[in-house]
Amino acid sequence: MHLNFSKSIFSFSFLAAVILTSCQSGNGKNQSNVILADIPVLDLQPKSIEVPKTYVADLQAVQFVEVRAKVEGFVDKIYVDEGQTVKKGQPLFQLTSNEFNEMVNSANAKLMQARAEAKSTALEVERLKILVDKKIISPSELELARAKNSVSQSAILETEALLKNAQTGLSYTTIRAPFDGIVDRIPYKTGSLVTAGDLLTNITDISEVFAYYKVTENEYLKYMRDRLESKKMSALEEDEVVSLILSDGQTYQYSGKLETMEADFEKGTGSIAFRVRFPNPDKLIKHGASGKIQMDNTLENIFLIPQKSTFEIQDYSYVYILDKDNKVRVRSFVPLQRYGVYYISDSFEPGDKIIFEGIQQLKDGMEIIPMRVSEKEAYDTLVNAF
CATH class of the missing domain: 2.40.50.100 (RNA polymerase II/Efflux pump adaptor protein, barrel-sandwich hybrid domain)
Structure with a gap:
């Protein structure tokens, strides 16, 4: 069966559920015995993705001197x-x-x-x-x-x-x-x-600019361990480039090179500053400007949870999980961050099945007739919704 998420199909499914509920209620049966048909279900599989991570940056001229x-x-x-x-x-x-x-x-x-x-x-x-x-x-x-x-x-x-x-x-x-x-x-x-x-x-020389941004001690340790594991023993990667997001939200056209880092962690915050050098031939960036450093961060063995498949109760996030008896169970999870129309989480197991759409009709323990949804179909539906 091909996926069809039009309002008419969901209206029909909901109407069928209402009729079935009315019939069962008339026969004196409990409402928990209602079975909803054609409920979209998505199988979760682990993925590795590149997620851009941003850091607030302080932009400074490569030379800045007070003339007194x-x-x-x-x-x-x-x-x-x-x-x-x-x-x-x-x-x-x-x-x-x-x-x-x-x-x-x-x-x-x-x-x-x-x-x-x-x-x-x-x-x-x-x-x-x-x-x-x-x-x-x-x-x-x-x-x-x-x-x-x-x-x-x-x-x-x-x-x-x-x-x-x-x-x-x-x-x-x-x-x-x-x-x-x-x-x-x-x-x-x-x-x-x-x-x-x-x-x-x-007097400022802005032919090039420095961007200083701070990372936590854990991020610093991960960065250095990754370098040691890849046997890149130099202080910093010479060909490692990063992007700069300017204050108006646009990406700066020139990439920067990560050059060095401070010698000590900052007391109180426990952070350490890295320095990136950016060319500035058009003199677009001025001394003291603000921006954000953007770097790609690889996340492995994570799961993409569609935001429309989730609901929140008192700052906790939940989804409906489908068990082997086709009954739905409420399951809490911890979103690591947003990723477009998804949440990123590592709180699931490969093969877990979540209710993709129609969660407003469900209750914990309710039995359904699932309709399998592929990852591509789910993605197309989410994108077309915007």
């Missing part, structure tokens, strides 16, 4: 705009530099003076050396001149250090991009006074 002022000064010029793409070394801001220019000039002057004094003392040493050789003066005067020359050489080193520090301070008044990236918000405008440490902007 190193010296105090007024913002003299702003060379870039918010959202602008910049190159490494490109000027971003110019702070007032008059004070540092004066420091550089002063250090240069002191250095020139120190070098002149050093040259003078060096000449004095040479002059006295000739006189000592001719025994005109005592050697002690030559030693004194040499000591003065050493002091003047030290003065050169000191003033060179002062000049270098002044030049470094002057260079800090021009703030440059540390790498190729995008300029973030600019809180200070031209004329604003900034002090050392004030945040001028952020």
Whole structure:
């Protein structure tokens, strides 16, 4: 007999049951003796399926740097705009530099003076050396001149250090991009006074992005054991790719590669974070965006239970099981998760028969005349119902 789930057939079956019930009630028989005919029954067989599993992910730029002022000064010029793409070394801001220019000039002057004094003392040493050789003066005067020359050489080193520090301070008044990236918000405008440490902007490199997601300790152990069993001893699978679901629910067009994981479990939650790298050539993903990592998870020896074959009582899920005497028995089960129009469960045995449709008519212990339903017929019926 071919499967036909039209309303007319179920109406006919239900009407036949009502007539049979009325006849039996008129003969004084109990209602539990009612036999319903052509009740669809589905045989359960274990399966292995790939179920996508999602994890909440934190998306970060491959490079993210806070650009801060190193010296105090007024913002003299702003060379870039918010959202602008910049190159490494490109000027971003110019702070007032008059004070540092004066420091550089002063250090240069002191250095020139120190070098002149050093040259003078060096000449004095040479002059006295000739006189000592001719025994005109005592050697002690030559030693004194040499000591003065050493002091003047030290003065050169000191003033060179002062000049270098002044030049470094002057260079800090021009703030440059540390790498190729995008300029973030600019809180200070031209004329604003900034002090050392004030945040001028952020630079982000989003040519690639990192997605961090956390897994439980049990998931981590399963992952690592699976790798050990398959003799893949490297830290992580180089060709292992994962998908990214963006906040609008659409799948990101580029796949990512699982790269590494944190060293320790997070206290309190007992989770550990994995890192996935995604290409971002279109700059679609921004730093700080949200999404979900999607990975395929293989479930073996599980059973697919049609949702329409189940009912719930006080947060417990039930189905009707058909026994060898064609009587239905209420059976509780634990759904592991939803899978389309099915529940996934491991609470059954191969060959168990469940009532596929018409459970509203049934009671525990009721006898029926079953009508076998194939898996394909059941699936087609479930899909067509939507």
